[in-house]
Amino acid sequence: MTHSDLFLEALAEKNYIKAAKLAIRFGRGKGSRAGAWDWANDAVKAAAQAGITLDPGYKSWPDFDRMEQQLEGEAR
Numbered sequence: 001m002t003h004s005d006l007f008l009e010a011l012a013e014k015n016y017i018k019a020a021k022l023a024i025r026f027g028r029g030k031g032s033r034a035g036a037w038d039w040a041n042d043a044v045k046a047a048a049q050a051g052i053t054l055d056p057g058y059k060s061w062p063d064f065d066r067m068e069q070q071l072e073g074e075a076r
Contacts, residue, residue: 016050
């Protein structure tokens with residue numbers, strides 16, 4: 001399975017927090033800024049489905065540590 005497959009599977013299961021966590025993890029592994037932002041945006045959308053607002057920041061690279069902290073704080 002690809003990263004996209006795993007993410008889409010979590011969405012299909014309506015496990016939005018898992019999907020957001022996967023997107024954050026996959027985004028961290030991207031070597032390109034565009035790829036990292038694609039995953040950050042997917043994490044934001046998945047978390048929104050769970051009623052959680054994630055802010056990836058507005059710098060050249062998404063702040064995945066911050067996003068993960070926001071997700072963990074809200075998911076409790």
